Amino acid sequence: MSKWRNSTLADYIPDDKLEEIKDRVSIVEVISDYVSLKKLGKNYKGLCPFHSEKTPSFMVNEEKQIFHCFGCNTGGNVFNFLMKMDRLSFPEAARGLARRYGIDLSKIKISEADKRESLKREWLFELNELAASYYHNLLINENEGKEAREYLRQRGIGNDVIIDHRLGYAQNSWDGLLKFLLKKGVPLSRVSEVGLIIPKKAQGFYDRFRGRVIFPIINIHDKVIGFGGRVLDNSLPKYLNSPESSIYNKSNSLYGLKVAKDFIRSEDRVIVVEGYFDLLSLNQYNIKNVAATLGTSLTTGHIRILRRYTNNIITVFDADEAGKKAAARSLDVLLKHGTSPKIAVLPSGFDPDSFVRKVGEKGFKEIIAGSIPLIEFAINEVIKKxxxxxxxxxxxxxxxxxxxxxxxxxxxxxxxxxxxxxxxxxxxxxxxxxxxxxxKKPGGVLQEKGVQSMDEDIVEKLLLKLMLLNSEVVHRIQEEAIIEEFVNKQYKEIGLLLLEEFNRQGRIDLGRVINCLEDESSKSLISQLSIEKESIEDVPKILKDCINKIRMHKVDEEIKILDIKIKEADEKKDEVLQREFLISRQELKNKQINYRQAFSRHNDA
Ligand SMILES: [Zn+2]
The missing domain is CATH 1.10.10 (Arc Repressor Mutant, subunit A)
Incomplete structure (x- = not known):
């Protein structure tokens, strides 16, 4: 298992150094720089810095070195806190903490493979940068760019926006960029890796973008990761984009974020649109807290990026069926991340570009001000149906x-x-x-009903909670090998990780476990389960019930399968096989009865 896999760069900081940082840091001390915390029993409590609230639901636990917000479900260890709060990468957060606590990280070896990969990426960024300058110069200074300048003028895009977003023009020829790069002595085989040029069937290359307005896609670190291009007339394909490469991943990239991020932060909300011109036109009308998803619907990767700047995400859709479908698709993704997403619905037939040009800044801001929670929108749609x-x-x-x-x-x-x-x-x-x-809806279940009537999913989650609360439980769970029987893959992964961690050092170090998990929802689940206040009174009984319940479920499933086999054997008139199955079925039935009785026995007691 690779540890600290939040980022490939994290490998630059060796484990022993990370351990040292973790041991030396006080999470309460670090978070206190940002949030005013009050001690409350074993935990500290304060107003969550990741969502707006009036009563505190943000908890920090010094002993376990974790935090969790019960309002927006954000949680994790001290590294995750700093990464979210200061928009840092994992190594950046680790380095910051090392500096603060006087831990020397200067003598760290970087592996050859990492060095090569990092150099390659740098090289590709530089290449894209070169191409972006070439396209930009053609658009704003050269004769060839005249038609494109006129096109942008017609679409209402002014010079400031052109400069801000470094728009460009690719001339209508097969070798414009090609010749430029050759003159610069750039090795062409590597240029084709980012898709700027395409190899010909026989030999040589040709330009991908021809006769198009060019939109460089720039990441938050001001690096050009890819390009989009639009034709000046109505020929097809209207839009063309860079292929994905080692530096460009569509579902993790948002257009315009470099320009937007400070505005998103200061206004504490982001407007999400789909297309290049939606974003550019809004910018033209002085609405700058905008990011574009470039045709795809909102992904988990997009949300992760946006939440560095704000929790208030407003998606803009038009009122037609396609727009509604897109909104419904976003719902799952948005809610999974505990954001309170909103939706602004445009009149039918409009997109953000055409709408802002019709109603102007004020009119568009009114639509945004009237945005409603996506949940409300979804409920209304159901009721209308x-x-x-x-x-x-x-x-x-x-x-x-x-x-x-x-x-x-x-x-x-x-x-x-x-x-x-x-x-x-x-x-x-x-x-x-x-x-x-x-x-299936977890939470507060213990008070509401007994283990027997719970869903398997909740029982598995409860077992994880028990493991986090009590090391005796971990022994029992290991002996019973019950984690292997979990149905929910996420819970199983977490459970096995907890066991592994326990066996490694005889206790569960939550900070380490959280760092081993890549998935945000798994991190948040761990911090939630270990901080949330739910007193479990009779741990041995609950544990026994949970194990019982999972075994019982498994037997139920086995009986179902056997029933099918018995029927098949019957149809084939294979009496020997059928009898064999019937005997196994009886054994399972007996087991089932034993499990049922095990429940009622200690429930009566
Ligand atoms: Zn919160």
């Missing part, structure tokens, strides 16, 4: 609305929406709540 006055309609609405409600992590927020839906439908809140309980 069915007949709210009929019983059947109401039943369908509840069926469709429950999965949406179940995605809301924040309990208060969830309750508010439940109340609203119940008012709109004129039915009892309980009806919706009980429906919700049937869908």
């Amino acid at each position: 069915h007949d709210i006055s009929s019983v059947e309609g109401k039943v369908k609405i509840i069926e469709d609305v429950t999965p949406i409600l179940s995605k809301i992590e924040n309990k208060i927020e969830r309750d508010i929406y439940i109340q609203r839906v119940s008012n709109r439908l004129d039915i009892k809140e309980d009806t919706i709540v009980s429906r919700l309980l049937k869908t």
